[in-house]
Amino acid sequence: MNMIEAINSALDNMMERDDNVVVFGEDAGYFGGVFRATAGLQEKYGKTRCFDTPITECGIIGAAVGMGAYGLRPVPEIQFADYIYPGMDQLISEAARLRYRSAGEFIAPLTVRSPFGGGIFGGQTHSQSPEAMFTHVAGLKTVIPSTPYDAKGLLIASIEDNDPVLFFEPKRIYNGPFTGYYDKPVEPWSKFDSANVPDDYYRIELGKANIVRPGTEVTILAYGTMVHVANAVVAEHDIDAEVIDLRTLVPLDIETIEESVKKTGRCLIVHEATRTSGFGAELSALVQERCFYHLEAPIERVTGFDTPYPHSLEWAYFPGPVRIGEALEKIVKGLKS
Template identity: 75%
Template sequence: MNMIQALNSALDVMMERDRQVLTFGEDVGFFGGVFRVTDGLQKKYGLKRCFDTPIAEGGIVGMAVGMGAYGLRPVAEIQFADYIYPGLDQIISEAARLRYRTAGEFTSPITIRSPYGGGIYGGQTHSQSPEAIFTHVAGLKTVIPSTPYDAKGLLISAIEDDDPVVFFEPKRIYNGPFDGNHSRPVTPWAKHAASEVPEGYYTVPLGKAAIAREGNDVTVLAYGTMVHVAIGAAEETGIDAEVVDLRTLWPVDIEAIEESVKKTGRCVIIHEATRTSGFGAELSALVQERCFYHLEAPIERVTGFDTPYPHSFEWNYFPGPIRVGSALRRVMEA
């Protein structure tokens, strides 16, 4: 399966297992989602469990919060991560705080899915990476998969979780080892973007990182598409890099990070979002606090630029194997 098929399978499995699971959003029902993640679900489960909504993200999230408090397990889709901002008040002020505000009387077992990042030449309004905003909010879990296998298992875990999960899906690798536009041939790093996916039920635990590539010389912390870029950079440079796929940004698996950095003594952090106040800054602080006496070189960050997101030049904006490779060489030479 590619990631789209894996996510569709996760929704199908959970809607069949649990009648309290339902999904909705803009074009989610009849059309099957703009990227076809919900394709066929309305036909199979009916209009009450897979349906379209108005273009009103605050209403979509607010409805999900109410459904969750009532006992359902809604999966709300925000069509692009760029559109999630009108729903921030509901996510931050209501969903994230409901358990605490009610002393546990109510919970918010909701999952908010959204395609994020670049890869389709969508420009400023279809390509943003706002994950750092949500890692800052107590009460939220933030998840970003990098493979179809993890995408399915993590989405099932998110749906079963009793607290709200923001689930970002890297659309650049939605269709496997191609860019989102299908216009480029298979690239060296993208060959890792496909995986075998079981048909039935399984879970991947939230809050647990994975070692995407074992190594001894430098630790690379990445998530989503950047996991594959990191692997490609390691292979192209010949540097024995250990790539840690965070999978869950918050709660982050600090034990896995600490173990890897203490082994290698070096650390490079990669993300597609802008550099300033990106999640890489938090990761850098955590590594500095916990691994300072093991570090043999300064921590490097390779990120998107602090500029408005470009349209036709997005492939220059992405951290690619060349920029990541340069960072790997710098920490090895320090």
């Protein structure tokens, strides 16, 4: 399975297991979604459990909050993460606070799926990475898979969770192994090929990071597409790096991060979103607070630039081999910038 097929399989599994799971969004019903992640679900489960909505993100998420309070487990799709902003009041003021403001009488067990990040030259309206905005909101969980295997297991766990979850899907690796700047797939994708994505139900616990490459000289923290980019760069450098796929930003597996950085003494953070106030800033602060006396070099970040996402210059905007490689050499070998 590629990632789209794994997501579709997760939705199919959960709709079959639980009649309260409903899937909806713009073009998510009859057409099966612009990326085909919901293909075949309306035909199999009917128009009351997989259906199309008007182009109204605030309406989609607002309806999902009400459905969750009523007892359903809604899985709304926001067609692109860039479109989620009209629904932020519903997410922040309603979904995230419902359990607390009702003293536990009501919950909001909705999972908002949305493609995010670059990969299709979508520029300012189809390629943004807004994950950091939601990690600031108490009551929301933020999940970002990097492989088909993780996508299915994490999505199932998200749907079963009683709190609202933002499930961001890196569209750059939707359709197959990451190649990017390379002419062949790179680890860790080959560890999670189609033979290792079961058709049946399984789940991956939220809040558990995955060490995709053990190492002793530097810890690299990444998520989504950047796990593959970082791992490929490490393979080209004579550096024994430990690459950690965070999987979930909230809840964050800080224990795995802390253990790794205390072992390696160095930390490099890679993400596609803009640098200022990106999630890497929070990671850097946490590592400094918990591992200061173990650090042998300053914490480094390689990120997107503080500019609107460029259409034609997308590959220059991505953290890539040159910038990540330079940061690795600097942090491990002490080279001057």
